[in-house]
Amino acid sequence: MATFDLKDKTILVTGGGRGIGREIVRNLAGLGAHIIIVGRNQADLDQVAKDHPGQITTLSADLSKQKDVDRIIAQISKDHPNLSVLINNAGIQFVANLLSDDTKANIAGARTEVALNVDALMSLTIGLLPVLKAQPQAAVVNISSGLAIAPKEDAPIYSATKAAVRSFCMGLRYQCQTDAPHIQITEAIMDLIATDMTRDYSDGAMQPADAAKALVDGLQAGKPAIWIGRTKFLRIINLICPPLARKILR
Numbered sequence: 001m002a003t004f005d006l007k008d009k010t011i012l013v014t015g016g017g018r019g020i021g022r023e024i025v026r027n028l029a030g031l032g033a034h035i036i037i038v039g040r041n042q043a044d045l046d047q048v049a050k051d052h053p054g055q056i057t058t059l060s061a062d063l064s065k066q067k068d069v070d071r072i073i074a075q076i077s078k079d080h081p082n083l084s085v086l087i088n089n090a091g092i093q094f095v096a097n098l099l100s101d102d103t104k105a106n107i108a109g110a111r112t113e114v115a116l117n118v119d120a121l122m123s124l125t126i127g128l129l130p131v132l133k134a135q136p137q138a139a140v141v142n143i144s145s146g147l148a149i150a151p152k153e154d155a156p157i158y159s160a161t162k163a164a165v166r167s168f169c170m171g172l173r174y175q176c177q178t179d180a181p182h183i184q185i186t187e188a189i190m191d192l193i194a195t196d197m198t199r200d201y202s203d204g205a206m207q208p209a210d211a212a213k214a215l216v217d218g219l220q221a222g223k224p225a226i227w228i229g230r231t232k233f234l235r236i237i238n239l240i241c242p243p244l245a246r247k248i249l250r
């Protein structure tokens with residue numbers, strides 16, 4: 001595991017305007033990085049830029065739209081050819097009963113979740129690999145979840161998207177180990193974190209600042225997998241007794 005000095009590095013954080021992403025940006029700014037943040041809400045992005053003067057570039061985009069993803073890839077490749085870390089943090093979760101009568105809304109929700117959590121994450125990664133490959137050292141960090149190990153009953157689509165992220169990290173890591181060992185592929189497996197996403201069920205949730213610090217520490221340490229909070233125990237439970245892990249997460 002090679003360690004990664006993030007000082008003066010250019011780093012892209014999707015969803016850097018609020019939630020866990022904003023705390024990741026705070027950590028990276030403290031280490032002297034330059035951070036490009038992407039999100040839909042320009043006011044949130046501007047506030048983060050104000051909090052860290054001279055260290056932030058904001059790019060407004062709806063990453064559930066392929067044309068916006070393509071625009072971001074083109075813009076970063078042209079304007080930031082020194083990008084050395086991509087942190088795919090933006091994500092969305094819909095709680096849905098797929099047997100309800102709201103079929104149209106359920107399909108729309110599923111499409112948005114897959115578009116943002118999977119399509120955008122994979123497209124940004126693939127699209128920016130040429131830039132990352134050109135650096136002496138680079139990293140991609142993708143955020144998954146305990147729900148990548150086993151699904152939660154009320155969020156089957158979201159859980160499936162995070163399982164896809166987990167598998168993608170592993171497969172891409174194999175390719176980089178063979179062809180580009182200077183690119184580190186890291187999966188950050190999140191615990192339940194108290195953010196807008198979980199505002200209705202955040203009892204016992206970890207604080208986003210603590211989760212972000214664990215992620216950035218793991219990135220600097222060159223870890224391929226960063227098990228955050230109680231997911232460390234989940235990992236062991238799943239190794240010893242997968243049915244128990246499934247029962248806990250359900």
Ligand SMILES: NC(=O)c1ccc[n+]([C@@H]2O[C@H](COP(=O)([O-])OP(=O)(O)OC[C@H]3O[C@@H](n4cnc5c(N)ncnc54)[C@H](OP(=O)(O)O)[C@@H]3O)[C@@H](O)[C@H]2O)c1
Nearest residue numbers: 015019020039040041062063090091145190192193195197
């Ligand atoms: N919170 C948890 O318990 C938990 C647990 C496991 C994994 N995670 C994962 O951690 C990551 C961050 O989650 P969070 O809890 O910080 O969520 P959050 O507070 O809801 O923040 C989501 C972030 O994603 C951005 N985003 C949402 N839709 C977007 C879109 N269409 N295009 C561009 N950006 C978009 C948001 O910015 P805009 O609204 O400005 O677009 C915001 O910055 C996600 O991948 C999530 O799945 C969270």
